[in-house]
Amino acid sequence: MPVQRGYRQACGIARGLDIVGERWSLLVVRELLFGPKRFTDLQQALPVASPNALSDRLRELTDAGVVRRRQLPPPGNVRVYELTRWGRDLEPIVVALGTWALATPPTPGQTFVSADSAMLTIRTYFTSAFTPTSMPTEQPEATLRIELSDHGPAGVFGVRLTSAGAEVAHEPPEEPDAVLTTRTDALLTAFGCNDLAELVATGAVITGDPEVVRRLIAGVRVPASTDRHSNGTSS
Template sequence: MPTTRTYADSCGIGRALDVVGERWALLVVRELLLGPQRFTDLRRALPGASSNLLADRLRELHERGVVARRTLPPPGAAKVYELTDWGRELEPIVLALGAWGLRVPAPEPSTLSATSILIYLRGSLDPGHRTFRVELDDRVWTVSSRDGETVVTQGQPEHADGSVRTDPRTLNELIDDPAALPDLVAAGRAETHGAIGYLFTSRRSP
């Protein structure tokens, strides 16, 4: 059942945690940073959360005005969750928390969602004036540059200078070690076309 617990603390931090401080809430926000997702997408990205728990978090975030629900137009007509304008204001907070958390040892075993690695890619790699197609877990993303910033959006690009089809962990390996690309392709862990190697070798300035 949705929680009604409160810190009963009038400080803004306490009030914010009343909204997004429950377990899995901020990870739901993270998963929606790059665009709307279906419940099944969120469930796959957060396998440690049961269906009931995830439904509770989404219900709470919706009731609090952080998340909105809508139905996509035909032919899809799928119901999706997305951040409201107020919910999107959490983005710099979530990203700062993620940067801070990189110093914490990663748990073993652990999961890595497509959204989380794409957010990391967005902050570390520079596509230049090129556009790339990235397919992760049967979902397609467009990586390009806009006003000097790396932009990641859902869906097929109109054109692509290169493309890669892989899984989030392999993409993470490529970001850390671009020289591993030929070996990963030979091992069948990644399928590439065009100038995809440029994406992994062009680093964004710190």
């Protein structure tokens, strides 16, 4: 953030906001948590951001040391943006902010969910403690290829389920245990369910081992919205 628009306070919170408090900055960070992206990829994930605003944010984050630009070697040979090591330290802050905001429901205008945002939900909230009752407590590692059909090539991910959680990457496994093709909204709605019937009814296609998909869906437990005006008390 330019100095004249900064808070001019030594407080760490103010200094942090001077760096990532500008509109779109933290969403750029969110979109880079799974790896580098081209400018066009970021535009697709942040469709409301104007090209000028996105360019400004990337320049400011680069100048601050949060993001860096890199030229991919051939055959890619394109320029990408990626988080620095310091920039990656923002992940728990981004996740905590998102979890805090779950206390209030989205407005009618808040409908778009980027592919990386949906997959960050899996990485954040999947726990092997929540699995279908028909499955044994101790389960082997399993891999999935997830294709979010409404995001095209940007919606293809690999997921590995372990006893410690879910690992997510843009590169899918060569021979996954299961492949799930679905729309983003259908996936988000299905999280926490033990039954895949409703997900399949939306047009989702599952190939391979459906129990692996059921294990994933059942294990993602997103905190429910609460009454933000209750101050933590109940009547």
